[in-house]
Amino acid sequence: MTELRQKRVRLAVRWLFTVLIIGFVIRSVDASALWQELAGFSPYVLVPALVLTVVQVALSAWRWRYTVERLGLPLDYGVAVREYYLATFLNQVLPGGVLGDVNRAWRHGTGAGERLSAVHGVAIERFSGQLVLVVVAISVAWLLASGQLTTGHWNGGLWLGVGILFVVVAFWLALKVGIADYLQRLRRDLYLSLLNRMVLPVQIGSSLVVLATYLGVFLCLAWGADYLDTAASVAIIAGLGSILLLSMVIPLTVAGWGIREGAAAVLWPMAGLPAEQGVALSVGYGALVLISSLPGMVFLFTGRPENG
Template sequence: MAEQVPRSGPLWRWAATALLLLGLLWWLDVPDLMAELERFQLWVVVPALALTVVQVCVSAWRWRFTARCLSLQLPLVVAVKEYYLATFLNQVLPGGVLGDVNRAWRHSLDAASRLASVHAVVIERLSGQVVLVALAALLMAVAFAVGGGINGRPGATLPGSGAIDAFRLLFVLALFLAMLAAAAVIFRTRLLRYGRQLAGDIRAALLRWPVWLIQLASSLLVVGSYLAVFVVLAFGAGYLVEDNSLLILLALCSGLLLSMVIPVTVAGWGVREGAAAVLWPLAGLPAEQGVALSIGYGLLVLLSSLPGAVFTFSSAATAR
């Protein structure tokens, strides 16, 4: 008998999103949060949206390149259209990965191998996540060593400068690893099912020379565009006024991007803001500032994904 998927699956993600956001509103100083949100300038929407266009185009090109490494055809125009659609679905559907599932399925309908189509999406996303983790670790290590602050506030008390900060850092890392482990348990069946063939496709589309170098370069561009959106928002809010403020901001925002990898809420809402509320005080900054920046980023990404709504009811991707 086929395994039945519980219908309540998406509901608990909506519930988790609502509970996390409500819990943050209870914990934070709401007037201070509103004051931080009011600092954002409307003009930042234009350059930030321009960055998201570059982001989608490079991501679509990376997907097309990965598919070609697996002997699949995928026109660049189709890849861009499908990536916009996937981004939109990831923003409005629970879990944050259903858009990518749909992208793989639509490509597989006219591809030489349906499993290869799935692996092309998995490997393309994996390339970005590996670079994100490595870059986040590097930025955090450098930022913690240098110290500093954002918006003129003292920030020399970064993790490692005291027993309390060290405890907080260990707690955040332990919580993050626990959530990753929970996600691995949830998806363990899928991982085991495709593990062997996926390993061979990973070697072909990610690890061999010079493929890994091309994947690295494209993924750095994509992750860099994510962080650049945060920088534009922070600049418009007047946060970048100290010598080390840009470095600290990049380190903190890379942590926010990492938190969004965990598919337990809708489009990362709640998890991302919760991470901001924990990370910003570790850098000697108010939690409300980080949450405001996180909210601004989430709204901007949602706005940038709206072109994908046009393709919601379009025909599936043409792979040949």
């Protein structure tokens, strides 16, 4: 009972922390300008944006199936899509942004009778996507720093904020992988499902396409708000969106809320754009992703998947 109470307290603290960060961000920008930006979003972009999220889940589920099959575990594609929707929903409503994936690994491992390979399969599948995201985000940050991806003057003093973001994310990823990196089993599984020359191009290619769907959602929202008037504006919004996605990897809040909006408030002025525009896009993105994850509720109380 005490342990359950402690978990509830930690959950409440995480939600409170998330709300406090969002409140701080809203107070840090022009609130009236922010509401004006939010009101400017067109409802007509919801359809293409939600279609992109369906493609996103379908591709991610395929990548997961491809990864675990390299480890010798069967996974029906329909089951993979179902479980990915469930994991996405749980990641949206539970703190840390990874508990849905933990549940996905446990359910698959229980159904397949091999839990360690199932855990490695989910971890490697997620790592594949995060690795591509880090490379893209670093490239965008370099373009920002060199002044090649701005609409105004680069504020060099704010570069420290981006640097801190990358350090925190890199430390977290290194810690997560480093804890078990010494294990021979993990090294073997990394080679089989990610690092060998036949598999790596498939992993990188599929992760790039998945990332493109994430950025496509940002662009749909930006298009509906009339932020995209030139090819340069498309490149800037997509580039900044990749760094926002990277900020969400930091597991301090619920589904990245607060961290993402704070990063937007810092990044948009760095590219010569109003902070309110970035925060509005971030809020719109978070709301749309939450809506797109709702099909996962259907599978919340189903039993573990049967794999074949």
